[in-house]
Amino acid sequence: MKEQTPLLIMEGITKEFPGVKALTDVQLNLYPGEVHALMGENGAGKSTLIKVLTGVYTFDEGSVTLDGKSIRITSPLEAQNLGISTVYQEVNLCTNLTVAENIFIGREIIKRGRLDWKEMNKQAKELLKTRLNLDIDVTKLLSFYSVAIQQMIAIARSLQISAKVLILDEPTSSLDQNEVNQLFDVIRKLKKEGLAIIFVSHFLDQIYEITDRLTVLRNGEWIGEFKTNEIERLELVSKMIGKDLNELKSGERRTSNKAFERKRPFLQGKNISKKGKIAPFDMDIQEGEIVGLAGLLGSGRTELARLLFGADKADTGEIKINGSMANLASPKQAISNGIAFCSENRKTEGIIGDLTIRENMILAMQGLQGWFKYIPRKRQIEIADEYIKLLNINPPNPEQLIKNLSGGNQQKVLLARWLITNPKLLILDEPTRGIDVGAKAEIQKLMLSLSKEGMSVLFVSSEIEEVLRTCRKIAVLRDHKKVYEFENDQQITQKDIMKAMAGGMT
Amino acid sequence: MTKGFQLDSKHLPLAATIGLFIVMFLFGSLRYTGFFSTQVFLNLFIDNAFLIVVAVGMTFVILSGGIDLSVGSIIALTSMVAASLTMNAQLSPALVIPLSLLVGTVLGFSMGCLIHYFNLQPFIVTLAGMFLARGLCYLINVESITINNEFFSFMASTRIPVGGGNFISISVIIALLVVVAAIFVAHFTKFGRNVYALGGSEQSALLMGLPVGKTKILIYTVSGFCSSLAGLIFTFYMLSGYGLHANGLELDTIAAVVIGGTLLTGGAGYVAGSVVGVLILGIIQTVIVFEGTLSSWWTKIAIGGLLLLFIVLQRVIVARSKTTQTSIASH
Amino acid sequence: GTGGQTDSSSSNGAGKSSDKLVIGFSQVGAESEWRTANTKSMQNAIKDAGHELKFSDAQQKQENQIKALRSFIAQKVDAIVFSPVVETGFETVLQEAKDAKIPVFLADRAVDIKDDSLWVTFLGSDFIEEGRKAANWLVEETADTEGDVNIVELQGTVGSAPAIDRKEGFEEVIKDHPNMKIIKSQTGDFTRAKGKEVMEAFLKSDGENIDVLYSHNDDMAIGAIQAIEEYGLKPGKDIKIIGVDAVRGAFEAMAAGKMNVTVECNPLFGPQMVDLIEAHLAGEEIPKRVAVEESMYTMDQAEELLPTREY
Amino acid sequence: MMKSKLFWPIVVLLIILLINLFFDKNFFTIEVKNGYLTGSLIDILNRGAPLLLVSIGMTLVIATKGVDLGVGSVIAMAGAVGAMTVSGANGDSLVPLFTAIAFVIAISILTGIWNGVLVSRIGVQPIVATLILMVAGRGIAQLITDGQIMTVYYDPYTFIGGGHLLMLPFSIFIVAAMLVIASFLTRKTAMGLFIESVGTNPEASRLSGINSKNILLMVYVFSGICAGIGGLILSSNVASADGNNAGLWYELDAILAVVIGGTSLNGGRFYLMGTVIGALIIQSLTTTIYSIGIAPEINLVVKAIVVLIVCLLQSPEFRKKVFGVFNMKQTEKKSKNEGVSIS
Ligand SMILES: Nc1ncnc2c1ncn2[C@@H]1O[C@H](COP(=O)(O)OP(=O)(O)OP(=O)(O)O)[C@@H](O)[C@H]1O
């Protein structure tokens, strides 16, 4: 591979947004048949580099060379035509079209002057089945499926294009281990076929498993290019963060459990169900307890969480809060009962794109206070500044529009939105999705310390490791049914949970 | 998760609309003598042929998440151009017709370009287009121009018998051809699917590498063309060109499209639905004329009331079955 | 003859045909008081004569009117009366009516169709003549004025038949009087609010120069009168005001000395129309064009006629 | 942000006014006449009052991604109700006046609730929901006036739209008051934030605990009130009520004003001051067309051209393409910067 010439060379790339210098003199060399990781903290400029490459943004300075030819791409369409296929960080598909259409649109199969739906549906189904082991009805609208499935479909779409360069921007952020393995098999195959692949992820394990080489960015600057097997984890992290990070090593596994003593129940759910969504289940959450929800893709974790929050209305069941009956028919009621819910789908259910960081942060709090108790602007800025610092949000400007933030930073703002309301129960659906290593550790620490102060947390995550580390109790879902509940003591291992998820334990 | 169910859930608004139309027709037939006849039904098509054609064009615009307010004015301008070319310039219809069709096509194309290249809001651009087209009518002539031309008279008065003494006009045939073509375009061509994608999410469409700009420009061109074609049908219908023709028609058209089940936010809806929407507006008027006792203001109130009835019933039916639908479908 | 008199003449025809007729009447809309009065007159006349009325309002849209006519044909009415929204474009549907052997009567506005067998008769006002009358009054009134007479004109809705014709008739007469000049002309859409707004703008730019206001209907004139008063001039004296229609409001203004003259455009021809329909169905020959009797009212007559105005 | 949104509309407004100055040397003079301040500028404000009011209400509706086509009809209904209430009154007693105002406000609130319920509770798309009132409302107005133009002979009534206070037309004060109320509600309470968030992302707002249904309802009610008061001014100004013609096409002009003012029809951020400028542009344009003697046939063409110019000037893409050549040298970096932007 050494003697090969790079397929793609980006040099001296500089990109400035009004007020933010997103990229300064960045370079990237991509060889055919390699998987190349882009590494960096949230807001380091990974997605921007990708968007510059695929023509979503134009760059201010620098040059791009593909196959020895200098190019300047001005639109995603052009990028595709040049053989660059991309899965962007946020799922960018059309929810009003069917799965098959989403896979084929732009490159439809035409037979006798008309689109051949039969063939496209067939091929789409096959593609999802064979490549990603996903057996779903491809004639259903995309909106029918959860974000994770949508992400798989986006990946399938990019695979369907015969390309020279494949770019995957955090494709694994909401996938569970099985799906990740599936994806990696595909990547390995493509690699053998000589494709050059750019891969972005905040999971170091995945980086070390699949990538050959990596480029590290920090604050929009190029830090260096390394061979993956030649750089230590710790060194990599310190390159990304810019300082020695010994704290991260501390690995205080399950410390919380010892500190936690059973107090009194905060929420008691009995026989809650919604037809077609989730079978009747009971759920108790103690004050100050962190409860994990584990399950495979589409097992119904999100649905369960939404019912507890009143985002969907339950058909049956009753919920007691602090011992007395509560009516959680709408998010508003749930919030006034001290429940908060951070959705897994930040683009459509989380951010209010046109508003600023400050406004996004105080929204839930203001909703709680009502129309007339308006939080004075000065106070708003104080709050925003406080949480920007606490969660290390970049850029640290409360007046920046949230849609201009990097994915991970958006997630932090949403987390702040809920922390500000000072909830009794915080429901987090994949909260660490797209968040970098440092921040992830910070958030876990925060969860633990909040639980010590008496806040309960319902924690949905596809990373069993993470769940095991933080939760005292773990509920497992399978096929829209709560099948198991573990007390998290030292005996429980990742394997046990996986077994329960897959159905080996009932 | 059977196929049948899924088909239903997608086509439900359309089915509800057709059902409501039938109910309305039955209501009219029971209440008024002479209502239950094939000709009354066919008259809906004869009298609304032009509206069907504009609604088809508008459907594409609305499906893409845009809006076109210029359609009424373009109809007027087309009729004016056709009339003045025929009567004042004495050109033959073989020339007049393509030239008139060009009017809306060019205007639509220009509006599409403004919307795409300068990122302007469709509402405003087409509103300007609406003012402009009507203004141009008056520049040609403030008075109406009568058309005395054999070809036009032929198109206007030819009756195509469909049996039982009933007839339709040539315009109906044109309109139905347009509908068939549009359904094909919407579902079996790349352009059609791009329109839906654009309406679903413009940003996603862009990132998926779809030709967003080209599609947008084409959409407004198509709508402009449809308006001009409707303008010609309207000219056959009226045998005159006039600056006040089709005043306020844009709202009727939008209403028809939306009643036909297309979402104004884009991305969901059917061409066939818009046709039913037009027929519903038509039948409301027919019922009111048959009633024949409403004063001018009660006419307006009655139109509003019937519109309300339709929309609310449609909402209720769709909302009702959606809740039962999803729970059944996912098991 | 005045509008008041025609109304009582319906008794003439009542006996002629004892059959109960079904008459379809398609009205333009209800865009003005004049139109409303016209509708009422027609409705009452038909009812008083013992016939059944099928009424349809076209909301000022020709396409609606054609639909209404088709529905009348489908309902097999005995006669159709309609006030065309526009002069053109009714050939096809009138042919259908003729084929269905339903006689058609035009009210208020004419149609521009070569084949005059498509309708029985046209009963209505002559807008051009109204324009001429207005101008003639002005010529007489200013006969001994020396120097220029500066006229501002408030037009009706652009493109509408009364606006075009009233302008034409007026200009036709003043053409021969070089001292009369229309210095500003703008549309006021036949409404008071617009009339006032446009007049304000005229006064701003031409102020004391304006000698005469010619308004295509009384409503705009009434709006303009308010503007003139607010501007500080005396309507009727500093600026002479000519209106058309002779609606009640105009008489009030004239009685108060704020308006000089209004040319009548009589909407109360319902009874006359019923007579014509009955006569035709009884086999009588009737002329293709029947004029509505109309006159002109000046300031001096206003006070005494005011109580008799019906609209 | 705010600054750049307002800049170009203000420029266009100034240009229109300057064109007037060219035709009429005294265009900017304001003098005391009959004890009142008069002048073209004041006239524009006075004449534009109803449009300003309606546009202010419309701004909030549009910010929620809606639209209110019913405003024109509400104007007609309000005028009819107002005129009918005072129709029998004469003399100086102010009771009928206040009764009329109360009735008008009541009926406009009613219309607002009607639209708001259809949109927020039944889930009808705003354009059709309000279309119902647009059609039927005018009918109701005519029903009230019996199809006649109802003339008012009661002087206090004419004060609302024709009277003066502190030497200025009273309607200006009404507009100012409504503007203050709207600004207060949206900037000093959380209303503004909620409206913008519901307009940008309704689902995310709902999950943040905002009662979007009530926000929608409230916005339509406010728009109804604005239109109702606008109708009162219009009817009072000509001392009559015309069910068929009052407020005709106001809905389009109001939407136009809002959009010229920089608020997007896709909902979200709104700019009340921008709307005010937008409405003033439309009104000055109308006045200009009347006073410089443009032939009525080409009114619409002129309007179309001005609208296009305003929109083009506001478009960054257009400025870049047109002025870009000229600016290239100084800000080469900046202009390349924007590229294909997705937002
Ligand atoms: N359209 C925009 N306008 C202004 N600033 C932007 C825009 N897009 C990105 N930025 C800024 O550029 C920087 C880099 O963002 P980018 O999305 O590339 O980060 P990232 O490395 O992908 O982070 P993450 O891991 O969170 O996805 C951030 O500071 C972000 O706020």
Ligand SMILES: Nc1ncnc2c1ncn2[C@@H]1O[C@H](COP(=O)(O)OP(=O)(O)OP(=O)(O)O)[C@@H](O)[C@H]1O
């Ligand atoms: N493999 C699948 N096959 C069919 N439908 C699926 C599948 N996965 C998810 N769905 C559908 O997607 C919807 C979302 O599921 P849900 O959000 O509860 O999943 P989850 O357990 O939260 O997992 P994740 O969020 O990782 O997708 C459900 O309505 C489900 O029917």
Ligand SMILES: [Mg+2]
């Ligand atoms: Mg990113």
Ligand SMILES: [Mg+2]
């Ligand atoms: Mg989930």
